[in-house]
Amino acid sequence: MxxxxxxxxxxxxxxxxxxxxxxxxxxxxxxxxxxxxxxxxxxxxxxxxxxxxxxxxxxxxxxxxxxxxxxxxxxxxxxxxxxxxxxxxxxxxxxxxxxxxxxxxxxxxxxxxxxxxxxxxxxxxxxxxxxxxxxxxxxxxxxxxxxxxxxxxxxxxxxxxxxxxxxTQDAAARLKSEFDAKVQAGRAAVRQAGMSGRPVAFADAYATAGSVTIRPYTRGSLVGAVFERIGLPTAWEMEGDPAYGLAQTDVEGLTKLGDVPFWYNATSGDPFAENLAGNPIWTNLPFVQKGEVHLLPGELWTFGGPKSMERFVDAAIAAVQA
Structure with missing residues (x-):
């Protein structure tokens, strides 16, 4: 990762x-x-x-x-x-x-x-x-x-x-306009799905010697801020780092989330599906029990620019409509 x-x-x-x-x-x-x-x-x-x-x-x-x-x-x-x-x-x-x-x-x-x-x-x-x-x-x-x-x-x-x-100031203005239009469309789709205002937990993870480290994207993260713009505030209460809004936890830390959708992306392997599949803490989490775990496309880059963030809006729309 x-x-x-x-x-x-x-x-x-x-x-x-x-x-x-x-x-x-x-x-x-x-x-x-x-x-x-x-x-x-x-x-x-x-x-x-x-x-x-x-x-x-x-x-x-x-x-x-x-x-x-x-x-x-x-x-x-x-x-x-x-x-x-x-x-x-x-x-x-x-x-x-x-x-x-x-x-x-x-x-x-x-x-x-x-x-x-x-x-x-x-x-x-x-x-x-x-x-x-x-x-x-x-x-x-x-x-x-x-x-x-x-x-x-x-x-x-x-x-x-x-x-x-x-x-390239004209191109920058177009990027901002396109991003704003995508956010507006995302907000409408979230509202139509009845999800507006419902917290969502987004994370990624990596495995080392079988141990899974989870990285929550808190309200200070770029992805977390984009999701909030379309009506999906973060469920993470912890503070992230001052630059990227990233925090760190383990599978026990997920028990604090409660009944919220859990979204994640995976680029190199899938620790949630591969390493936690038989973990009793994971399998008994409310969002796992209810099938509200959603893998967003792995090619989405969480630290990218407006075009990457537009793709996250598309992925969020697909998740709430699933």
Whole structure:
């Protein structure tokens, strides 16, 4: 189960390892033509980043930034862990021209410097030293990975910032309009199904040596906030982490939920179906007894952008109509 993780390697280690991280091939086909007036944006550090023109060749070291770019109509020149992105973020696919720049936690600085980029978008997870190394080669905009205080607002703030840097403000406005329309349709479907206002528990899980760890998506999570927008508040009472609204529990922790629908997604295996099938605590939970356990499609990415969240609305509608 992939999780967001901080870049914990030291700058010295990063510099030494960068030559082995990812590939440095230039994208196939002609490079996007850069044009337009100078651009100035202020990123999440409060730093003003000045560009000679709207960025056309952009790299993303995190998948949320990559999805924002694709959704805005800017195919990234390079992304960390291209294959992994394709497995998790199906709402905004990359094309074959996108170069791989290593792992999300340890992108190749040498590769970033060799791709003739206008801009690199990173999250605040990168340590300051590594950020300085990248900025010595190419302009950098930093966005927050998440914000549990306002997950939807933070998502669109990121979209707007990248749109300003790439000159795609009209596309950003369309993304917001499409998202709002999807939420409105989801709210109507939930109301028609008689589910409006009923709490729902959404989670994922992973198994280690037969032990299942469950990750509740609390009210501070992006998915939890989207479900609440369509009339399905979270049943989780616990606090999540300040960035992504994720918490942690075990099967005993599920007994606190009561009689609520339980929704989950699974990308690598299905610990609920495979590891808990014979667990008496699991099998005696009210939602298991009543058949209100619903597996949402595994290709939905819980940390994605507006297009991924629209797919979660579709999945919620399918669940309440099942």
């Amino acid at each position: 992939r999780t967001r993780r901080a870049f914990i390697a030291t700058v010295v280690t990063l510099a030494a390892a960068s030559s082995a991280c990812g590939t440095t091939e230039a994208p196939a086909g002609p490079a996007p033509e850069a044009s337009g007036p100078p651009v100035s944006v202020v990123d999440s550090r409060g730093k003003e980043v000045r560009l000679e023109h709207p960025a056309a060749r952009v790299a993303a070291t995190e998948w949320n930034a990559a999805e924002y770019l694709v959704s805005l109509g800017v195919m990234p020149a390079a992304v960390s862990d291209v294959r992994g992105y394709g497995e998790y973020s199906s709402a905004a696919p990359l094309d074959a021209s996108v170069a791989d720049i290593g792992t999300r936690g340890e992108p190749s600085i040498d590769a970033l410097g060799s791709l003739d980029l206008d801009l690199v978008v990173v999250t605040g997870d990168l340590p300051e030293g590594a950020l300085e190394q990248i900025e010595a080669k190419v302009p950098v905009v930093v966005i927050p990975g998440g914000n549990a205080q306002d997950p939807i607002g933070s998502m669109f703030s990121n979209v707007d910032l990248i749109a300003q840097a790439t000159g």
